[in-house]
Amino acid sequence: MAATPSWLGRGGLGLGCGFRALTGMPCPLCGGTHTCAALVQGDWAAAWAANPGALVLLLWLVLLAGQAVVEGAQGRRRVARWPWWHPAVLAAVGGGLAVSWVLRLTGLV
Template sequence: MTQQPVVLRPSGPVEPVGKNVLGMAAVGVGGFGLAAIYQLSGSRHLGIPCLLHATTGLNCPFCGATRMAAALLRGDLDAAWHFNPVVLVLGPLIGVAVGYQLLTWGLERARLVRLPRIAIDPRVLNLAIKALAVLLVVYGVARNLN
């Protein structure tokens, strides 16, 4: 893997942002939008109910994510941790990576600077996705054992 140089005032074609990056950005923005609606709805607590929880009473690995994000919007980190610690830790990590990709694309598109983009080997990405799936399944089971 070669390190891409930083180029001031780049010219030529701009490599587009991947659809997976745009999809993750949309999910993040949509999640915080839903959290804002939840927070602003007061006692009505408007949100999207979890189908697993509604039908079985069990919490899925993402249950509490909307309440967690709403707590973050209030600045209540303790409550956010209580609602969903896994999403609280993974969300910002993924958000920073996605934000960096969008920032580098935007700066290059504006012809200001070309910064190195994050390039992940497909095998490593596949392994990371599998590890994340295992983590979420284990967390989903563990949170229902109480």
């Protein structure tokens, strides 16, 4: 994302959202690319404005990547489960994405 030229995003060269093309509505992850770009630039407010649910999902994915790095460096999987795999955390991430999507569909966010 950091190395992508700014003109590429404005040129409409991407594939776009298949869900939006079929239904005319944004998918739960629409705005995710803008969220990533804003995070790379350090603009948390713009990342939140682009898609709050995607921001939560991206932060959770960073935890998973960190887990992979730690386990790879140790050369083994951790015996105890990492806390972000707890069912309550998974429900919060999935629920946050769903709530964010519904709020964007209704125009409240």
